[in-house]
Each structure stands twice: as C-alpha cells, then as structure tokens.
Amino acid sequence: MNLRFTLRQEKMPLWVPGIAIPGLLTFLFLLPYYYFSEQKGMTMERIVERVDVWAAGIKDKAGALSAKLSALAEAGADLDFIISRRCPDKPGEGVVFVSPLRGDEEVQAAGAVGFAAANSLHTVRVEGENRPGGAARLLEKLGKAGLNVRGFSAAAIGKRYIAYIALDTNEDAAKAMKLLAGD
Secondary structure (H helix, E strand, O other): EEEEEEEOOOOOOOOOOOOOOOEEEEEEEEHHHHOOOOOOOOOOOEEEEEOOOOOEEEEEEOOOHHHHHHHHHHHOOOEEEEEEEEOOOOOOOEEEEOOOOOOOHHHHHHHHHEEEEEEOOOOEEEEEOOOOHHHHHHHHHHHOOOOOOOEEEEEEEEEEEEEHHHHHHHHHHHHHHHHOOOO
C-alpha cells in the first residue's frame, strides 16, 4: 500500500518577466490557480510507503560487499537504500540490507548471492522536505502512538530527506503509515 500526498502552498507571481498583463486579465487568468491552492509557504510533498528490505550475510573482508552489490547491478537493480555493518557478536562477519528489488531477474540474482527478504523488518519509507529536527518529530509522533521503532536510517540530500523506519509488526507499520501520511 502506497500513500502519496502533496500539499501545494506556493504563490505564483502576478507578472511574467518581459510581459505586462493588465490587472483584470491577471486576476481572471490566475483566479483558478489561487482558488485551488493555498496562499503561503512553499511546495512540500511527503511520500510514505511500505518497502521490502532484503538482507545478506557478508564476510568482513575487502571486496565482499562489492561482490554482493555487483551481482545485483548486473541483474539491473537500481537500489535506493544500502546499509552494511559488521556483526559485533560474530567476528569476521557482516550484514548488508538493500531495497528495493524489482522483478524476477533481480530477486533471482539476489537469492543466488545470499539475499533473502527480511520478513521480520516491517519497513516504512518516508521521503519529504528536509527541515531541522524532522527526524525527531517523526520519531516523537510514532512514540506518542505507542509504536516501538526497532531500526531507523535516514539521510538528507539537498532539501530532501529519506528515512527507513523498521517496526515490530505489519500492524505497527500500517499504523505508522497512517500517522506519518496524515501529518
């Protein structure tokens, strides 16, 4: 289930450089725009969706991660999310998480190099306009609703952010989606 919504809150100028439009024509031309949009702020969009995360064990040695990711790339995978880390309780071992895998060819290639769907990770992907304290606000909202976050990864690129939030159950993930999409 994907929930996508857009809040349009931009103000269009009443002039176009080099073209003067008399006042009444400007009013009539822009009336539909102002009628169907808010009048203050900037355009903002938040995307909230469920995603499958795939995981694989890796050896903690040079080139191990590259080998896993190369196999996915050869199958045409265009990954949005990659996180890899050592396993502190298993010296010499690590784990890599990726998302998304699309189509049979990518899934088969992933399986061939040890990836499996991480069915215990009920993950919600959130993308939106980056603002100071945004991650804290997302997590506070989930905490106030009684949702325990078992994993959280986020990054900001330019004026946008992407967050991956892992929850304990499918029900918790569905509740988180509703909460975050309604914000």
